[in-house]
Each structure stands twice: as structure tokens, then as C-alpha cells.
Amino acid sequence: MGEAIAFYIIAGFILIFAVLVVTAKEAVHSVVFLVIDFLFVAALYASLGAEFLAIIQILVYAGGIVVLYLFVVMLVNLKRPPEAYADPHRRTTLGFALSAAMLLEIGVIASYGYVKPAPALAAVAAPVTGNTEEVGWLLYTSYLIPFEIASMLLLVAMIGAIVLAKREL
Amino acid sequence: MLLSAALFTIGVVGVMVRRNIIIIFMSIELILNAVNINLVAFSNQLQNAVGQVFAIFIIAVAAAEAAVGLGIILAFFRNKETVNIDEMNLMRW
Amino acid sequence: MVDTFVIPLLKIVIVLNATLVGVTYMVLLERKVIAWAQSRLGPMRVGPYGILQPVADAVKLMIKEDITPVRADKWLFTAAPIISMVPALIVYAVIPFGSEVSLFGRQVTLYITDINVGLLYVVSVASVGVYGIILAGYASNSKYPLLASLRASAQLISYEVAVTLTLVSVVVMAGSLSMVQIVNAQYNSHVWFVFAQPVAFVLVLIGGLAETNRAPFDLPEAEQELTGGFHTEYSGMRFALFFLAEYANMIVVSSVVTTLFLGGWLPPFPNVAAFGFLYYVPSWAWFLLKSFVFLYLFIWIRATLPRYRYDQLMNLGWKVLIPIAIANLVVTGIVRVLLL
Numbered sequence: 001m002g003e004a005i006a007f008y009i010i011a012g013f014i015l016i017f018a019v020l021v022v023t024a025k026e027a028v029h030s031v032v033f034l035v036i037d038f039l040f041v042a043a044l045y046a047s048l049g050a051e052f053l054a055i056i057q058i059l060v061y062a063g064g065i066v067v068l069y070l071f072v073v074m075l076v077n078l079k080r081p082p083e084a085y086a087d088p089h090r091r092t093t094l095g096f097a098l099s100a101a102m103l104l105e106i107g108v109i110a111s112y113g114y115v116k117p118a119p120a121l122a123a124v125a126a127p128v129t130g131n132t133e134e135v136g137w138l139l140y141t142s143y144l145i146p147f148e149i150a151s152m153l154l155l156v157a158m159i160g161a162i163v164l165a166k167r168e169l
Numbered sequence: 170m171l172l173s174a175a176l177f178t179i180g181v182v183g184v185m186v187r188r189n190i191i192i193i194f195m196s197i198e199l200i201l202n203a204v205n206i207n208l209v210a211f212s213n214q215l216q217n218a219v220g221q222v223f224a225i226f227i228i229a230v231a232a233a234e235a236a237v238g239l240g241i242i243l244a245f246f247r248n249k250e251t252v253n254i255d256e257m258n259l260m261r262w
Numbered sequence: 263m264v265d266t267f268v269i270p271l272l273k274i275v276i277v278l279n280a281t282l283v284g285v286t287y288m289v290l291l292e293r294k295v296i297a298w299a300q301s302r303l304g305p306m307r308v309g310p311y312g313i314l315q316p317v318a319d320a321v322k323l324m325i326k327e328d329i330t331p332v333r334a335d336k337w338l339f340t341a342a343p344i345i346s347m348v349p350a351l352i353v354y355a356v357i358p359f360g361s362e363v364s365l366f367g368r369q370v371t372l373y374i375t376d377i378n379v380g381l382l383y384v385v386s387v388a389s390v391g392v393y394g395i396i397l398a399g400y401a402s403n404s405k406y407p408l409l410a411s412l413r414a415s416a417q418l419i420s421y422e423v424a425v426t427l428t429l430v431s432v433v434v435m436a437g438s439l440s441m442v443q444i445v446n447a448q449y450n451s452h453v454w455f456v457f458a459q460p461v462a463f464v465l466v467l468i469g470g471l472a473e474t475n476r477a478p479f480d481l482p483e484a485e486q487e488l489t490g491g492f493h494t495e496y497s498g499m500r501f502a503l504f505f506l507a508e509y510a511n512m513i514v515v516s517s518v519v520t521t522l523f524l525g526g527w528l529p530p531f532p533n534v535a536a537f538g539f540l541y542y543v544p545s546w547a548w549f550l551l552k553s554f555v556f557l558y559l560f561i562w563i564r565a566t567l568p569r570y571r572y573d574q575l576m577n578l579g580w581k582v583l584i585p586i587a588i589a590n591l592v593v594t595g596i597v598r599v600l601l602l
Contacts, residue, residue, distance in 0.1 A: 027191055051377065
């Protein structure tokens with residue numbers, strides 16, 4: 001019971017702040033709302049028992065990626081805000097309509113397609129207890145190759161970001 | 170799951186409606202987070218930690234994408250002095 | 263009922279009060295120590311030997327005029343010091359001050375909570391603390407604070423990487439991320455981690471200095487260079503919050519280094535029968551003593567070393583500390599797997 005109440009409160013805040021992110025006039029306000037949103041999402045993960053993921057979310061997402069966004073927003077500090085004049089080619093109402101259609105579609109899929117999957121992925125009995133240890137065990141045994149590929153991806157992204165942002169090579 | 174769908178839709182609205190490209194990128198992050206929430210919810214329900222492992226990979230990919238994307242924005246900004254996505258039409262006919 | 267609500271609440275109240283009082287007296291301690299290092303006496307007028315100086319400082323800051331710049335972002339301007347202070351205070355939730363103590367017939371543990379990912383919690387909260395600095399610079403709506411805050415936050419996130427990598431090697435030694443388990447691991451292995459991981463100890467000390475914007479890495483707030491850095495436009499109570507947040511961060515870093523490397527609440531030779539008499543000193547006294555040593559070390563370093571230039575600072579963080587941290591991690595991993 002308490003868990004359900006906590007879930008609804010956190011979920012409500014997540015949605016409110018998400019709407020604020022998308023509709024704030026100043027870019028910096030948007031970024032701040034995004035950070036608060038991510039902190040609430042981390043709280044949601046913690047309440048669902050995924051504490052390692054919650055801390056990783058705060059560390060990587062809220063503490064790293066959004067700081068990057070904040071830097072770029074401040075370096076790109078503009079005199080004339082980008083929304084100042086309306087582009088005649090842009091069809092904003094079509095954007096809204098498409099999004100509404102997509103939400104409807106997702107809702108239909110969610111309510112009709114909800115069948116309990118056969119336990120084909122029987123939980124591999126990892127010989128360790130605790131959330132962090134379990135995730136770590138899976139990462140290093142069954143999912144080792146995706147782990148290595150992810151690290152290669154991060155390396156490539158690092159090099160790419162450096163090359164793109166350097167003034168002279 | 171409804172929370173995830175709602176968050177996803179808000180992100181999509183953000184991508185389509187706003188003109189500041191940085192805000193568009195942040196809406197993409199919202200979408201990725203919506204997917205993560207879905208994964209974690211299923212992982213909790215089925216008591217299988219694979220969902221969380223996949224969510225970690227998604228966070229890593231999102232970090233990589235944010236870094237490279239922001240690098241592209243910075244490089245573009247040096248040339249054209251705008252972040253309005255409607256004016257970024259170098260590749261248009 | 264009592265156990266789940268009342269006791270943690272009492273602990274929180276005690277810890278927060280102790281922290282805030284400690285922080286204000288840190289200001290006095292710093293002025294005194296730097297003064298003695300420079301052959302002068304420091305604050306002596308207020309109270310005997312200047313003991314009541316923090317009270318005078320607090321009153322002064324509270325009655326100062328509260329100026330907000332004209333076109334500053336009002337919400338962010340007010341929120342930035344709060345965002346700076348809150349992470350410094352909430353880290354105390356996971357730091358163990360001592361082993362169990364029996365009060366009023368109950369066993370009371372001397373930490374507020376013990377989460378399984380305690381060490382990661384500390385690091386992630388530190389990374390959220392960066393926001394206070396960035397937003398302070400932005401919200402002031404003037405050139406110097408903006409530049410200074412960008413430089414300060416770039417420094418902070420660079421050293422965060424080095425410190426996190428180093429802390430991973432400590433985790434490899436201890437086998438767990440929970441702070442209490444790390445202290446227990448030091449108990450079980452009969453030796454403080456500072457002897458097992460001297461390189462990591464030095465790296466975390468240097469990184470901790472850089473993370474809290476303390477000398478010799480305090481360019482972002484150097485008065486001679488940037489007219490006060492990111493808190494130029496702040497006055498009165500808001501400035502006091504920034505100031506206190508910096509000292510609170512210092513105490514946090516000291517506590518974390520003590521817990522990880524010096525054995526938290528354990529006496530010098532834990533679990534060795536010959537030194538059992540050292541257990542007569544209560545565990546929290548050991549903890550406070552060790553933290554105090556580190557605080558003194560921080561102030562001593564500030565009084566002694568000259569300031570790093572910004573490019574030297576970034577050079578040190580990225581090109582020197584990170585390779586050493588990675589090498590340390592690899593060596594620790596190999597040794598742990600092969601020998602232990």
C-alpha cells in the first residue's frame with residue numbers, strides 16, 4: 001500500500017517536471033528541471049529495488065550528462081532566443097496530433113498485449129546476493145560481450161567528441 | 170508502464186514542437202529514460218535482473234550519444250551562430 | 263516504531279547540528295592555523311583566544327544587506343547556494359562514526375543508515391554538488407562569475423573521474439560498496455587500507471583537495487584572479503551558505519578518507535591481540551581524531567603551497583592522475599585475484 005502511494009507520488013512528479021522541461025522558456029530552466037526529473041526517476045528505481053541502477057542514474061545521468069548540457073547551454077548563450085520568430089514551414093499542430101496518435105497506439109498495445117511471458121528467461125541463479133552483486137554477476141558472465149562492445153562505443157564517442165570540439169587538430 | 174508511455178509521449182512532443190536543438194536533445198533523453206523505467210518495472214515484476222543490465226547499457230549509450238551530439242552542436246554553432254533547428258538547413262535543397 | 267523513526271531522526275538532528283557547529287569552528291581553526299604558520303596570532307579579540315569569533319562572523323553575515331543583481335535569475339540565484347549546501351550535508355547519512363554503542367539499554371549503531379551502495383552514493387552526491395557552482399555563476403548574470411563558475415565546474419568534474427577510479431580500487435580490496443562493510447574489511451584484514459593502497463591514498467587526498475576547491479587548487483575562488491569567482495555577486499546569508507558548503511565539503515572529504523583508508527573507527531592495529539588496550543578509547547573518538555588530522559592537513563597545505571595555474575591543474579587531473587588511478591586499479595585487481 002505504501003509502495004503504491006510512493007509510486008504514484010514519484011510518478012506524478014516525474015511527469016510534471018517532464019512537462020516543465022519541454023515547455024520552459026529559458027534553456028537553463030529546462031536543464032534544471034531535467035536534473036530534478038532524473039533525480040525523481042532515480043528515486044523510482046530505488047523504490048523498485050534497483051538501487052545500483054538508481055545510483056548509476058544519479059552519477060552518470062544527473063551528474064554527468066546534464067552537466068554537459070548545462071555547459072553547452074551556457075556556451076551557446078544567445079541574444080535572440082530561438083523561438084523568437086515562427087517558421088512558416090513548421091506545422092506545430094501536426095506535431096501535437098502525431099504525438100497524440102502515438103500515445104493512443106502505445107496505450108492500445110499496452111492494454112491488449114499484456115500477457116505474462118513464459119519464463120523462458122528463468123532467472124539464472126547467480127550465486128551472490130544483493131542487487132549490485134547480482135547485476136555485476138550478470139554483466140560479467142552472461143552479458144560480457146555487450147559489456148565490451150559498450151566500452152568500445154564509449155571510447156569511440158570520447159574520441160569523436162574530442163575531435164568535434166577541438167579548434168585545431 | 171503507463172508512466173513510461175506518458176513520459177515517452179512528452180518526450181516526443183518535445184522533440185517535435187521545440188525549436189531549440191538543445192531542448193530537442195533533452196527530450197530525447199526523456200524518451201530514453203521512459204524506456205529505462207519500463208525495463209526496470211518489468212525487471213522488478215519478473216524478479217530478473219536482466220532488465221537492469223539492459224538499462225545500464227542504455228544509460229551508457231545515452232551518455233555516448235549526448236557527448237557526440239553536443240560536440241556536433243558546438244561545431245555547428247561555431248559556423249552558423251544559431252541553435253534554431255529550422256535554420257539548420259545546410260543540407261536542404 | 264521507535265526504532266524506525268525516532269532513533270534515525272535523533273541521529274539526523276545530532277549529526278546535522280554537530281556538522282554545522284563544526285563547520286563554523288572550522289573557519290576559526292583555519293584562520294588560527296594559517297596565522298600561526300605565518301608567525302602571527304589570528305583572531306584574539308572576541309572571547310578568550312578568539313573562541314567566540316564564529317559567533318561574530320555569523321552575526322555579521324546575517325545582518326548584511328541581501329543584494330540581488332538587477333537582471334539575475336531570481337529563482338536560480340536563490341537556489342544555487344542551497345544546491346551547493348544540501349549535497350554536502352546529506353552525505354553524512356552513510357558515514358559510520360563508530361561501532362555500536364549501548365544507550366539507554368538499546369544497541370544504537372553510530373551511522374544513520376547503511377545502504378549497499380554507500381560509496382557510490384557519496385560520489386554521486388558530490389557530482390550533484392557541481393550544479394550549485396554552475397548555477398551560481400549563471401544566475402549572477404555577469405561576466406566574471408560565469409567564467410569562474412565554468413572553470414570551477416570543469417575542474418570539479420575532471421577530478422571526479424580520477425577520484426572515482428581510485429575509489430574503485432578500494433572497493434576491490436574491500437569487496438563491497440557499503441561504508442560499514444569497508445571498515446569491517448579493514449578489521450578483518452588486520453591492517454588499515456592506507457598501508458595496503460598508499461597510491462590510492464595519495465590520489466584521493468589530491469583529488470579531495472581539488473574537489474573541494476581548496477588550495478593549491480583554489481583558482482576558481484582566488485581573490486586576486488577573478489574578483490571572488492563564482493560567488494562575487496552574493497552577499498549576506500547566501501554567501502555564508504556557499505562558504506559553509508565549502509567547509510562542510512572539506513569535513514565530508516576528511517570523513518570519507520578516514521573511513522576508507524584509516525579504518526573509520528578502528529584503532530591503529532585492529533584485531534591484533536597485543537594492541538587490544540587501544541580499544542578502551544571509544545570508537546567515535548578515534549574517528550574524530552583521525553578526521554581532525556585530515557582537516558589540519560588540509561589547512562596546513564593551504565598555508566604552505568602556492569596555487570596551481572588553471573592549465574597546470576587540468577593537466578594534472580587528466581594526464582597524470584587518471585593514468586595512475588587506472589594503473590593502481592589494474593595492479594590491485596591482479597594482486598587481489600592472484601594472491602588473496
